[in-house]
Amino acid sequence: MKQGRDLKVGVERFPIRGRFTISRGAKHEAAVVVATIGDGVHQGRGECVPYARYGESVEGVAQAIEACAPAIAARLDRAGLQALLPPGAARNALDCALWDLEAKILGRSAAELAGVAPLHAVETAFTISLASPDEMAARARDAATYPLLKLKLGDDGDEARLAAIRAAVPKARLIADANEAWRASDLERLLQAAKAAGVELIEQPLPAGGDAALQHIHRVVPVCADESVHDRASLRGIAKRYDAVNIKLDKTGGLTEALATAAEARALGLKIMVGCMVATSLAMAPALLLAQDADWVDLDGPLLLDRDRVPGLAYTSGTVMPAPAALWG
Template structure:
């Protein structure tokens, strides 16, 4: 088995704005494992919020080349690397490689019948009229609305709801709210019939969530990475966002999803902005999830070929040529 690592850049269609940054491109790290006859790939999206850099993640993956050559398994990987983007790239590459080499699809290994999924479509943070226009133009049944500005989020969500009265709305504040505006913004979300609020407060400063009512269910994102974090969420959150790049790959994402359900938490399957190769493994543990947000490729100016097939808001299962 031989490991190679590549850094690739994909332009974002326009700009993608959240509470703490604006991006115009997605830089991803791709791990490829091959034996001369079979090839497995995994894509990771390093995230600066978690103190990751593209260069650092690529170096961490490359450092595992000798272990891969010696026959590294997914179980070995979980002990050898911490959760995060680097481990995700390798874990997903190993899943794909094992499927290609054995001829047994990942879905069969997991005992799954893959079904199409309804995915959210993300609206970047902007002025109320801009976000309302974007919501109407999107024409999607499920929208994820980025909020978290210093002020005016109540007007933003009201404007979006007026523009799309029948759409299901998820709000993502990306840690942008505080104790001063939390209740006002939550009340505005409740008035707008929002189905879920993601990470309203900064991770580590979210204890107040255990002391207030939740007129809208609250989902942990930055506050949760792996199964080990779930116990601390009880009483504060109603749901968890399970992402491959946080959990460190499909292996832990599956375990985390099962543990979250056992803890009575709803499950959202989310993503960073990456290509279809990054989304494909997530479609497996997204089967049966309460909310699915795997729209990364839809936000790009170009995707991989072949990529995932989106029919409006419907995400089709990945073809084996792409992954799995």
């Protein structure tokens, strides 16, 4: 008889270096929920970040994971998990824990199990939080060793921010994220400002559910869906409005659905960004499988923290290495 499995759930908090500010507000710590699944010999871990924008709370997500303990004890697999929980943070933690556990039991890498070629280092963006034009320009200048900067926009003064940052870092590649804060009436003007600043991509300029205008304008800068897309089921409805999609494991509900979402996005002609919430290396590690052939990678969560897990991912001037086996996968 196969031994049952046990589930442990923990909430951990990691201070953010300074503060992380977007159009919805600022925060000073990353609150993560970690699921650990063990079989008596091996343990697999997965980390998620509950997001209030999607109606999630730390307590609610932890409870949702804990409620799966009987199914885990009965050896729930990843296919069964997809049917048991909806896309979101809770399913992400469990899905990634199951990938990690399977890799450890079989003595094979999660990449190999997923049919992904041996992992290589990838270039990640580094995020500049929303602030005044001068402050963002100064932060961008301080981060000039990173070849790709991600600018948080979404407030009055975005044109000035874009111009100031480009003047401060004339050689850096730039992408930007408005976090649903632009108005349709300002869209074409702000896209032109982004083009003038040499921005490669704008994430989610309009609110999810209010982004129809994107289909009817000439997008002078490619536009990427974030809040408008969660998993495969949401792709077809937005494919004509966007040029790319930001795939995050906390939205898809784990690596299993994220891999399928990426394949479907490619089939629809969409480019791919692999993104993250502010979290530790444990949350980034499974996303690196998805990032191998992505058009843009934004997995800088640990770089925004005062401290990370040990062992964690190794970052060098905007390049992140594959995870050590002791961390995940």
